[in-house]
Amino acid sequence: MAIEIGKSVSTKETQEYHKQVVIPLMQHRGPICEPLIYVDDTVLKGQKIGECNHDFGAKIYSSISGHVIGLEDRAHPSCTTKPSIIIESNGKNETINFVSQQNPSKENIFDTLKDSGIIELNGYPIFNILNTTKTVDTILINLTHSSDVKSNCTPENISKLISGMKLLMKASDAVQGAIIIHKNNNQFASAISSGLNGDNIGIISVKRNYTPLMYNLLAYDVTGMRISNRDTPAEAGVMISSAYATLAVNDAVLEGIPPIEVNVAVSGAIGKPGIQRTEIGTSFKDVIQSSGGYVGEPAKIIMNGLLSGTAQVTDEVPVIQSTSEITVQSNDEVVRNEPGPCIHCARCVDICPVNILPARIASFSDIGRYDECSKLNVYSCVECGLCDYVCPSNIHILQLIRFARTALLKSFTIPEEKESPNLKLGCESCQTPCHMGAISSRGGK
Amino acid sequence: MKLVVSNPPHTRQGVSIATIMRSKIAILVAVSLLATIVFGFVVLELVLVSTLAAVLTEAGIQKLSKQELTIKDGDAVSIGMMIALLLPYGVPLWIPAVGSFFGVALVKHAFGGLGANLFNPAIAAWVFLNMSWGALTGSGSVPHIGQYSDIFLELGAGRLAEVSPIVFFIGGVYLIHKKYIDWRIPSSYLVSTIILALIIGENLSYVITGMLFFGVFILATETATSPITKNGRFIYGLLCGVLTVIYGSISYNYVVAVLFAIFIANAVSPFIEKNTYPRPVDEVAL
Numbered sequence: 118m119a120i121e122i123g124k125s126v127s128t129k130e131t132q133e134y135h136k137q138v139v140i141p142l143m144q145h146r147g148p149i150c151e152p153l154i155y156v157d158d159t160v161l162k163g164q165k166i167g168e169c170n171h172d173f174g175a176k177i178y179s180s181i182s183g184h185v186i187g188l189e190d191r192a193h194p195s196c197t198t199k200p201s202i203i204i205e206s207n208g209k210n211e212t213i214n215f216v217s218q219q220n221p222s223k224e225n226i227f228d229t230l231k232d233s234g235i236i237e238l239n240g241y242p243i244f245n246i247l248n249t250t251k252t253v254d255t256i257l258i259n260l261t262h263s264s265d266v267k268s269n270c271t272p273e274n275i276s277k278l279i280s281g282m283k284l285l286m287k288a289s290d291a292v293q294g295a296i297i298i299h300k301n302n303n304q305f306a307s308a309i310s311s312g313l314n315g316d317n318i319g320i321i322s323v324k325r326n327y328t329p330l331m332y333n334l335l336a337y338d339v340t341g342m343r344i345s346n347r348d349t350p351a352e353a354g355v356m357i358s359s360a361y362a363t364l365a366v367n368d369a370v371l372e373g374i375p376p377i378e379v380n381v382a383v384s385g386a387i388g389k390p391g392i393q394r395t396e397i398g399t400s401f402k403d404v405i406q407s408s409g410g411y412v413g414e415p416a417k418i419i420m421n422g423l424l425s426g427t428a429q430v431t432d433e434v435p436v437i438q439s440t441s442e443i444t445v446q447s448n449d450e451v452v453r454n455e456p457g458p459c460i461h462c463a464r465c466v467d468i469c470p471v472n473i474l475p476a477r478i479a480s481f482s483d484i485g486r487y488d489e490c491s492k493l494n495v496y497s498c499v500e501c502g503l504c505d506y507v508c509p510s511n512i513h514i515l516q517l518i519r520f521a522r523t524a525l526l527k528s529f530t531i532p533e534e535k536e537s538p539n540l541k542l543g544c545e546s547c548q549t550p551c552h553m554g555a556i557s558s559r560g561g562k
Numbered sequence: 563m564k565l566v567v568s569n570p571p572h573t574r575q576g577v578s579i580a581t582i583m584r585s586k587i588a589i590l591v592a593v594s595l596l597a598t599i600v601f602g603f604v605v606l607e608l609v610l611v612s613t614l615a616a617v618l619t620e621a622g623i624q625k626l627s628k629q630e631l632t633i634k635d636g637d638a639v640s641i642g643m644m645i646a647l648l649l650p651y652g653v654p655l656w657i658p659a660v661g662s663f664f665g666v667a668l669v670k671h672a673f674g675g676l677g678a679n680l681f682n683p684a685i686a687a688w689v690f691l692n693m694s695w696g697a698l699t700g701s702g703s704v705p706h707i708g709q710y711s712d713i714f715l716e717l718g719a720g721r722l723a724e725v726s727p728i729v730f731f732i733g734g735v736y737l738i739h740k741k742y743i744d745w746r747i748p749s750s751y752l753v754s755t756i757i758l759a760l761i762i763g764e765n766l767s768y769v770i771t772g773m774l775f776f777g778v779f780i781l782a783t784e785t786a787t788s789p790i791t792k793n794g795r796f797i798y799g800l801l802c803g804v805l806t807v808i809y810g811s812i813s814y815n816y817v818v819a820v821l822f823a824i825f826i827a828n829a830v831s832p833f834i835e836k837n838t839y840p841r842p843v844d845e846v847a848l
Contacts, residue, residue, distance in 0.1 A: 196567070337843055346844045417566045423573040430567055444572075451566050452574050457635075460579060460677035463744060463790040472840045476790060497842035502571035509579045510677075516569035 136206040138181055138398030139191045139435040140166065141199045146240040147173030152188060152202060159184045162212040163377060166202055175242040176234035179204060180377040180396035182211040192434045194420050194427060201435070204398070215373035226288040226370050233369040235376050236438045238265060238359045239329035243366060246358075247289055251351040256286050256294040259335060259357050260305070261326045264422040264442030268382035268392050269360040270305065275312050278360060281367030283316065289356055293317040297335065300324055325470060328425050329439075331499045332357045334470055346496055361441060376438055383408040385445035386415060395436050401443055402432040417446040424502045454511035465504035465514060471497045475504035479514040482521035487528065490521040498522075579676070582742045583636030586780060589733035590643040593772075596715060596729065597722040601651040605722060609646040612658035616642030619666040629675075637676055641665050644684035647723040647776065648821065649691070650701045657698055661687040681828045682784045685821050692818075705771045705817065716772060724772035724817065734779025743783040746795040747802075751778045754803030762811055769807075769816045777802070777820035787828040789835035797834050802827045 142150040150167030154160060160179040167177030179202075187203035218225060227247070235243045247253075258278065260266050270278070286294050298306045300322040310320055327335045335357055336350035337343055344352045358366075361379065368374045377397055381404060384390045388409015395404055401418060405411060418429040421442050465475040473494050481489040498518050505515040597605045620638035624631050633639075645661045665687030670679045691699045701720025707713060707727070719725045737743045752774075759769045782788065782802050789798050805823035810816035 333844060343846050344844060345846045415563065415565065417568075417572065419570075419572050424571045426570055426572065428565070428567045428570075428572065430565060432563065432565070446572065452568075452572060454574065457579065457632075458675065458677040460785045461788075461790050462582070462785040463788075463792075463795070464577075464741070466790050466792065466840075467741075467744065471843045473842050474790060474839070493839070494842045494845070497844045500570075506571045506573065507575050507577065509577050509582060511574065511578070513569060515571065519569065 136181065136403070137186075137400075138204050138206070138396055139201045139400065139433075140177060140180065140204065140398040141191070141193050141201045141435060141437060142167050142177060143193070143199045144177070144437045144439065145173060145175040145236045145242055147171040147175070147242075149200060150174065150177050152200075154185050154202070156185050156188055159207075160204060162210060163215060163375060164213055165375075172245055173242060175236050175244075176232065176375075177202075178234065178375040178377050180398050181206045182209055183207045192431055194429060194434045194437055194440060196427060196430055217372045218370060221284070221287075221370055223287055223290070226284055229370050229373075230288065230366065233365070233375045235362055235365045235369060237329065237362045238262065238439050238441070239332060240439070243358065243362050246349070246351070246356055247285070249349070249351040249356075252354055253289045253351055253356045254292050255340075255355040256282060256289065256291045257321075257335065257339060257350075257355050257357045258282050258294070258296045258363055259327050259329075259332070259359055260302075261297055261299045261323060262328055262359060262422075263326055263424075264382065264426070265359050265361055266302075266305075267384075268380040268441040269364055271380075271392065272308060274360075274364060275309055277367045278363050279309075279312050279318070280371070281363035281365075282318065282358075284366055284370050285356070285358060285363065291356070293319070295319045295321045295339070297321050297323055297327070297339070299326060328422075328499070328501055329359060330425075331470065331501060334499060361438075365438075379436060379438060379440060381436060381440055382442045383445075384442070386412045386447040386450070387445050388412060397437060398435045400433050400435055401429065404436060404443060405432065405445065411445065413447050415445045416448040416451045419444040419446065424506060425500060456512045457510040459510055459512060462509060464507045464509065468503045468507050470501060470503070471499055473497050475514045475518065476512075478521065479512055479517040482517040482524075485524075487521050487524045490518075491525055495521050495525070577742070579635045579637070583640055585733075585737060585740065585742055587636055587640050587643065589729065589737075589780065590640065590647060592729050592733070593647060593723060593726055593776075594643065597647075597651070597719075597725045600715065600717060600719065600725050601722070605651055607655060608649065608651065608653065608658055608722070609643060611655045612646035612649075612662050613639055613642035615659040615662035616645070616666045619663050620671070623667060623671045632676065635676070637670075638666055641670065641683045641687075644780070645687050648684060648688040648721060649699060650720050651722060652702075653698055657691060657695060661691045664690050677786045679786050682781055682787050682824060685781060685825050685828070688821055689825055701817070704768070704815070705773070707767045707770060719772065721773065721817065723776040727770065727772040727775045730772060730775035730779050734775065737779065737783075743779070744788075744795055746792065747783050747788055747799040748778045750796045750799030751782055751802045751806075754800045755806050758803060758807040759810075762807065764807070764811060769810065771817055773817040773820050774806075777806075777824055781821075782824050782827070787831055789831050789838065791835055791838040791840055793840070794831075794834045794838035797838065798827055798831055801830065801834070 148171050150169040153168055154166050162182045164179045166179045183204045183206040186205045190198040191201040193199040230244045237243050282294055332350050333344040336353045336355045340353045342353040350357050365376045378394055381395050382392050418432055419426040459476055478490050478493050478495050502515050594609045616638045642662045646658050665683035669683040669686040673679050703718050703720035705716050705719050705724040713728050716725055738745045802823050805826055806819045809822050810819035
């Protein structure tokens with residue numbers, strides 16, 4: 118992409134001087150990006166600063182104009198440190214020339230998305246999700262992830278959402294699309310249905326809130342096809358996108374703006390709770406500062422929702438693409454309950470969306486019997502956190518499940534996929550003596 | 563700045579063991595008060611002695627074994643009250659005391675305390691009392707729901723729990739509505755009992771007593787002694803119903819049948835659970 122100095126697009130009237138952004142070189146699941154700039158370089162807003170050609174890699178763009186003052190490990194919202202580019206603003210807000218497109222063709226959308234580095238909230242680049250060998254005929258927009266909906270689904274965004282969805286349908290040759298809405302969210306459904314006219318897009322109301330880790334489950338609930346936890350929803354012919362990614366696709370394709378700003382809903386013990394449009398790389402501290410600052414001493418800062426979000430070690434962590442909600446808890450809101458004995462009340466079993474036995478897995482994990490956890494399908498867990506939420510004994514079920522998974526990954530290999538007995542039709546007595554290997558009872562030969 | 567870091571979730575529903583136990587105790591208290599109206603103040607003595615014995619036993623065991631005191635969660639109180647409700651009104655007061663001691667010490671704490679008991683402590687204690695002092699704990703009267711007012715207040719009740727079927731029913735439906743107990747066990751137990759009783763031509767007014775509703779909503783749904791799998795709970799309720807009708811049709815006593823049915827079903831509940839593990843939604847193989 119040629120770097121040209123375009124006109125100054127001011128998204129915020131009061132761009133602060135000496136504002137720093139810390140842009141992690143890894144916001145996705147793939148390997149770490151290669152930085153394209155050096156310390157002391159001057160960068161423009163929207164300039165590409167990180168490159169990664171891996172399948173799961175996503176390119177990274179500068180979110181402000183200024184000069185690079187460092188390239189070092191910094192705190193990352195995933196509670197680790199990741200190599201990051203630190204850019205100090207020069208206050209000029211110079212951008213590259215964003216190339217907008219009208220009526221892009223399928224190839225144009227594909228190329229733009231490949232270059233834009235938009236990451237779906239589950240960590241996979243949106244281009245990687247689109248670029249599948251499976252036939253995708255349905256696009257689903259998941260509007261049930263509460264923090265994503267809170268920040269991105271404001272009334273003015275709905276037309277953009279639908280246009281982004283149409284772009285995704287065009288790119289994947291999908292013939293139909295559906296918007297997934299929680300059944301309690303009625304006023305939102307009516308707002309969306311008034312924005313739809315024809316276009317093979319429907320609205321599906323569901324009973325659950327689906328986090329980005331539950332996309333396989335969402336595909337199962339919509340299509341009725343069971344998907345193994347090693348596969349993606351493309352197996353069932355659907356592609357699922359969050360509100361954030363759909364809006365980002367719309368911006369990237371139609372206006373040429375790569376993902377450099379995200380909407381963040383800030384709530385909890387702060388002065389002015391609300392939604393903010395924030396540059397990627399802004400520290401949580403700055404975001405909270407501009408939402409009125411802390412009220413009292415903060416005790417816990419949580420990214421992306423109370424049920425399955427990550428608690429942060431420090432408020433110096435930067436906003437990344439998957440940040441959509443920041444919650445600040447004061448000291449008396451922090452849950453500090455001591456776990457008690459399991460009374461086998463089965464509340465966790467009743468609420469589990471993937472039909473496993475969280476209580477049994479938790480008690481086996483607690484005594485170190487990870488093999489039993491594996492037998493009880495610990496890998497099927499989608500980490501929604503509901504079992505933990507309803508537990509009357511305050512047992513840290515989700516933590517124990519994660520612990521068992523980590524231990525299993527370190528000690529065992531993931532068990533081989535079970536083969537469907539439907540394929541085992543023959544007795545195989547003809548197959549065994551044939552030294553040419555010509556006869557196979559598998560695959561219907 | 564000191565920040566707390568923990569695994570999600572960062573919020574809780576706020577339903578604790580104590581919440582569930584308290585609402586169960588509320589139902590038991592309501593029945594005890596109605597029993598006081600029917601039988602007089604001797605009932606209050608019975609309930610108080612039984613509850614006090616259960617609580618003191620639990621406190622003593624936890625003090626002696628240097629565990630944390632867990633009387634506040636209400637489990638010992640509910641065991642004591644349930645044992646009292648299973649007894650007829652005229653028993654000598656040392657009977658509920660011995661029963662509560664047996665239930666809390668030997669059935670609950672000997673096996674590991676809350677959530678680890680093999681049998682429902684109240685029923686096991688009742689079985690123990692019934693086997694040891696059958697003449698003292700036997701009931702002089704058999705309840706018979708002959709007219710509509712008997713649903714609200716059964717004057718011919720022998721045991722305390724039989725005085726009011728409707729209180730257990732309303733309380734049980736409330737517990738199900740609040741999701742404090744599961745709906746599968748009560749529904750399959752009640753439906754299977756009634757259907758089987760109709761099939762063998764039993765007089766329903768002797769089958770549907772206060773004790774049946776006590777068993778269906780409070781005793782059979784005791785969490786540690788029922789399976790946790792969804793299908794397992796259906797089967798468990800079905801088994802309770804079948805055993806109730808078998809025992810009841812042989813002995814012509816559907817009150818005692820409820821208790822023995824749940825007692826036997828408790829014994830096979832781990833077996834039911836082992837064989838009804840659910841299939842996770844991501845298991846593709848058919």
